[in-house]
Amino acid sequence: MREKRPLILVGNDDSYSFNGIKMLIKVAREFGDVVVSAPLVHQSGKGGGITITEPLRATLKVDEPGYKVWVVNGTPADCCKLALDQLLDGRVPDLVVAGINHGLNVGVALLNSGTIGYTMEGCVHGIESVAFSYGNYSYDADMAQCEPVVRDVIARVLRTGLPKGVCLNVNMPYGTGPFKGYKVTTTCMGRWVHEFEHRVDPNGHDYYWMTGDYAPDYPADESTDVYNLKQGYVTVTPCHVDQTDREAMSQISDLLR
């Protein structure tokens, strides 16, 4: 039975102290009770990673009527799972939102995104789930431009709901002026090139920093997130938690025959 006032679970991967999650919390609190469950330290790039070999701990940083903040020593997916199983006192959220990420989550980088990892966990549990990301990668990015988009998307999702097994990946461009509106997009397939920078430490040993450039397979494909963000649109990509490629099944049956 739904409570009168919605319950919204908020998380991210940049950690609980970043501007992005502060903006997300501010807007979410306009709509309902908010419980934050977010990482203690920066967890970018953790994808859907979870913590199996170490125990998790959760610290209650804020405990006000209708507003709690838990900080967890784990990954984004850990934070979402621990909240749903332990920190919400048996209440089921009406909405899970993650972000606002300081940096876009587009293309095949979704596979490595902690923001998406958080969102997917909410979706797995049958809860409407939305990831928000902004094209400003600065640790102290000003999130003001995102506020009306976050408010509008949350209102629409709470009102209409999402298809079963589908979450939303919302990206907002930076440096392209006022947003031109929404585009429902596909994830731009491609690959990373020059992924590592090779260095030698003062002791003469090799080490590698992950870096790289995204090389889209179809840079001019007008359906993709990458393309539309460059045009100044807010992109909304529906993502499914089920990665089964049903179209490929008969071809794989042939391969195994």
Place this chain on the structure above:
Amino acid sequence: MREKRPLILVGNDDSYSFNGIKMLIKVAREFGDVVVSAPLVHQSGKGGGITITEPLRATLKVDEPGYKVWVVNGTPADCCKLALDQLLDGRVPDLVVAGINHGLNVGVALLNSGTIGYTMEGCVHGIESVAFSYGNYSYDADMAQCEPVVRDVIARVLRTGLPKGVCLNVNMPYGTGPFKGYKVTTTCMGRWVHEFEHRVDPNGHDYYWMTGDYAPDYPADESTDVYNLKQGYVTVTPCHVDQTDREAMSQISDLLR
């Protein structure tokens, strides 16, 4: 231009010293030159997680003609990425194989699987990629039962190839007797329940171990990996790196109108 003898990149998430990867290496070497790039320590549950805030190091443990073993202080996805970008001297593998995982990779747990994370990275780079997992979770599991399956699947994939953007998730059941053959399956949607065990440490502080039971949404659905493994079949699920749900796009357009 393809070399006469195929190049096969081998990895896993359990770390380079486990029986599962030893069996995979043994079989892969029958087909071609093998380069192993695998984690130094256990990396189960890391999903598609990557390492951004620390540098990576790679140690060459074996350097024989046609056979190299690199050990990397990172996640499974790191190991695959670092190999493709730095450790293969510019050669592009004909095949990426990950596993044999000590434990199944089925259902929504794929989102958290390091074995799948490795395989997806190969697929992103346009290389035929296959994950192998076995239902024996023991650290010293005997992998003999898997050997003919691994050999057969590698032979078929090298001969026929896979559809673009699609990798294979192969699971082999344990404790159901001789394998009954292949089934091409879907990933069984569901969710984890009782995900954490709450404990109190000797100092009186709470902590949580991840655990849990998988509750399939459709336990009797004969198309799923979970169902067919219970019947004793080797399941082969084609998985796509692109998580866009194209069917949901018009519904999301309506939601944003």
